Amino acid sequence: MSAAEERAAPVAYISPRRRSRRIANALRGEAAQGLLLVSPTFLYALVLLAAPLALVLLLSFWTQNYLEIDRTFTLANYREAWTDPLYRLLMLRSLAISGIVTVLTVILAFPIAYFVAFHVKRNRALWLFLITIPFWTSYLLRVFLWKVILGYNGVLNSALIWLGLIEEPLTFILYDVNAVILTLTHAWAPFAILPIYVALSRIDRSLLEAAEDLGDGPLRRFFRVTLPLAMPGVLAAALIVFIPTVGDYVTPRLVGGSDGLMIANIIQVQFGKANDAPLGAALSVSSMAIVAAISLMLLLVGRRIGGASR
C-alpha cells in the first residue's frame, strides 16, 4: 500500500451510516452558524418591521376616541374604508395611476435596456451610470422640479411663450392626474430599466443566432425568443414600479392638485389632522392587501406566459 492510499483508507472505510451522520453534523453546525450570524439582522427586522406591521393589523380592528384606544374587536374601520365613496375613489385612482405609470415606465424603459444590452459594445457601464444619476438626486426635489416645470407660469409654459410657440399657458398637465403620471414615470424609470437590462444581458446569444438560422426574421425573433426570455425582468420591473407608486405621498401632494390626490395622502391625514389612527391602519392594510393580490396575479400570469414559451 502506498502512503497516499494508506492516508485515504480510513475515509474509505467509514460506513455509509456514519458518513451520513457526519454530514448531518456538519450541516447542523453550518445551519447553527448561519442562524447565529443572521440573527442580529433578523431580530432587527422582526422587532422593527414584522412586529410593527402586526400592530398595524391589530390597530385596524380597534377604535380611537381622541387619545383613548378602545381595544374591543370591530370591523367598523374596514366598513368605512371600503364603503366611504372618498376612500374608494382615492384607492381606485391610486391603482389606476400606478397601473398606467407601470405600463408606461416598462414600455418606455424596454428599448433603452435593449439598446444598452445589445447595441452598446463599450461604455456599457457609463450608460447605466448616466441612467441612474437622476435617481440619486433628492426625490423630493425631483418631484418639486416637475411642479416648477409644469406650473402655470412654469418653465415649460414660459419657455414656449418666450419662443413664440404658444400664446396662452398650457393647462392640461397642471396640478392634475396627468402631472402625477408624468412625474412618477420619470421618477421610477431607472427601477424599470435595470431589471430588464439584467434579464436581456443574460440571454444566451446563441439562441438568437439559432432563431435566425432557422429562418426567423428580426421581428419574429424578437417576439418569439428575446421577449419571452426577458419576461422575468419585465415582470420584476413592473412589480418594482407598481408596488411603491401606489403608496406614493410626495408626488400627488406636490403636483397633483386636488384631483390628483392618492391613498397615501389620506392615510397621512388619518395619522395627523384627522387623528384616527385605527382608520388609517385599516386603509393601510386594505391597500397593502389589494396591492399584494394584484402583484400575485401578475406573477402568476407572468409565470404562465414564461412557462408557455418554454
Place this chain on the structure above:
Amino acid sequence: MSAAGRSMGLRGYALLYLLFLYAPVILLPLFAFNDSAIIAFPLSGFTTAAFTQLWETPALHAAVWNSLKVGVAAALISTALGICAARAATRSRFPGKRPIMGLIMAPLVLPEIIIAVALLIVLVQLGMPLSLWTVALGHVLICTPFAVAILSSAFLALDQSLEEASLDLGETRVGTFFRVTLPLVAPGIVASLLISFTLSLDEFIIAFFLTGSDATLPVYIWSQLRFTAKLPSVMALGFLLLLFSLLLLIAAEWFRRRARRGAGDEGWI
C-alpha cells in the same frame, strides 16, 4: 430596416430618453444661479446670491447637522447588520433561510409610507418620544436591504480558499474573520456605508413621520417649498446636494468595483 438603421434608431431614442431623465436636474444649476425670484424663462442674469443666503440660514445648518447625524448612524448600523446577513446568506444553508432573508429584504418593495406608519404606531404605543434616533431606526430598515445586496456580492467574490488557508495555518475562526475576511471585503463595506448614507440623506417620508422637533434636510426642504420667495435658495441647495450625492456615489462605485474585481462581472447591478 437594416440592423445598422435599427441601432441608429435605438440610439436616437436612448438620447431622447436621457434628455427626459435629465430635464428636471438640468434646471437646478440653471435657476440656482439665475438672478430672479421667479422660476421661469427667460433667464435674467447670473448671481450667487442664493448660495450666500444658504450660508446665512441657521435653520438650514441645523438641518444639515441633523441629517449628518442620522445618516452616519443609519449607515453604520445598517452596514453592520448587512455584514451579518450577507455573510450568513452567502456562506451557509440554514432552516428558514428564504423567509428570514425575505423579511430582511422586504423594505425594498414595501411602500415607505407603510413602514413609516407602522413604526409611528409602535413608537406612540410605547410612549417613546420622536427624535432623530427614531428617524435613524427607520432609515436602518430601508438601508439594510441595499447593504445586504452590496455586501453579498462582495462576499461572493471573496476567494474561500484564502480563509481555509488561514484556518489551516492555525488562526482561529474569529481571527480569520477579522484578519483575512474583513480586509478583503473592506471595499464592499465602504461602498455599503456610502450608499446607506446617501439613501438616508435623501429619505423624506420616514423622516417626516418619525422626527420630533428636529428637521432633517429633506424635512427642512419640504417646509421651504411653500414659500415662493425661498425658491432660488432651494434650487441652490438642491444643486449642492446633487454634487455631494454624485461625489459619494462615484466613491461608492469605485469601492464596489474593487470589492468585485476578479468576480468577472461589470459590477453594476
